[in-house]
Amino acid sequence: MNALRPSYQKPTVIGFSAVIRVLIFAGCIILGIALGYFIPLIATWALTLPWVPFEGPLKLIASFSGVWVTVVTSLLGLLAGLWFAEEVIKDTLRVVVSDETIRLEKDGVVQDLSLADISLVFLDGKQLVILGNAGEELARETYEWASKHIAGALTEHGYPWSSGGDPxxxxxxxxxxxxxxxxxxxxxxxxxxxxxxxxxxxxxxxxxxxxxxxxxxxxxxxxxxxxxxxxxxxx
Structure with missing residues (x-):
């Protein structure tokens, strides 16, 4: 390890914080429940339009009535909100930077890259790019969250960062x-x-x-x- 830079006990994690994750789940759940609650009313209203796609399914939804319908559609909306929140978080790149490795987590895939194998890291538009010692791309992932933080974290941990983009x-x-x-x-x-x-x-x-x-x-x-x-x- 390079003796000229400090040693970090904990890796730097960049991505959605715990608070942001909670807000995403809460927002998607609330939106899902609200949408589910109003689905029968939306279906009834849509059928008044001169032309609407999926008329058959809409008529079926509008034909149901009773409290149980609202409960079921609200529950389905809640589940849909949970699924959507999980997809949003899963599709957002999470970067874990230590003194030895960069870990990239996205879409359920984890990639660990060693500092010794990395020659340069930079942002190419909205993409985080990591180059190897032969100029090959070890990783290229869309990264739209806290780009200033990733530059600071990488340089603090001793990774070669290019502020000028792709050489x-x-x-x-x-x-x-x-x-x-x-x-x-x-x-x-x-x-x-x-x-x-x-x-x-x-x-x-x-x-x-x-x-x-x-x-x-x-x-x-x-x-x-x-x-x-x-x-x-x-x-």
């Missing part, structure tokens, strides 16, 4: 089908990845990104557009 940004080129400067296998993977991006299949797109990285190339996205560069040993 390789000028090396990226737009990918088009059958790019002649890329191997056939990489073109095939990027073609499959374009389809995954259009279908919004994030897990598949991330897996294909990792496969491209194994072949020596880095890829990043702007919506469904892909940009690539070759890995390098230095900026």
């Amino acid at each position: 390789y940004k000028n090396q990226f080129r737009r990918w088009v089908l059958d790019t002649p400067d890329l191997p056939h296998t990489v073109n095939t993977l990027l073609q499959a990845r374009e389809i995954a991006l259009k279908k919004k299949e994030k897990g598949e797109a991330n897996e294909l990104r990792r496969e491209v990285s194994k072949l020596g190339f880095v890829v990043k996205d702007e919506e469904t557009r892909q940009y690539w560069r070759a890995q390098t040993t230095g900026p």
Whole structure:
């Protein structure tokens, strides 16, 4: 460990605090219950419109009456609120920074990266990017929560932080089908990845990104557009 920087007993955790998590759950539960409570009234009102989709299910909902209907729909709203809150929290990147590792937690996936394997960390727009010693991307995750805190935490724990963003940004080129400067296998993977991006299949797109990285190339996205560069040993 570097003797010039202090030793931290506890890792720095960045993401939703306990208070924010409670507020998210409380807000989603209240909203879910309220929506569930008013579903029969909403269905009845919607049927008065000249045209409304799902008319059959709406008529079925509006046909029910009684206190038990309100109880059931409110309970369903509560469960929906709990599910939605859990999805919001799960989909938000949580970063745990210690003197030895960076842990990324998102969508139920945990990734641990060692300080010795990291050459640079920076924000590329709303994405947190971690580069390895060969210029490869070890991680690229959307990060919209407390970006100033992540920079401070990483530098305090001794990680190389680039305040100027991506030092390789000028090396990226737009990918088009059958790019002649890329191997056939990489073109095939990027073609499959374009389809995954259009279908919004994030897990598949991330897996294909990792496969491209194994072949020596880095890829990043702007919506469904892909940009690539070759890995390098230095900026």
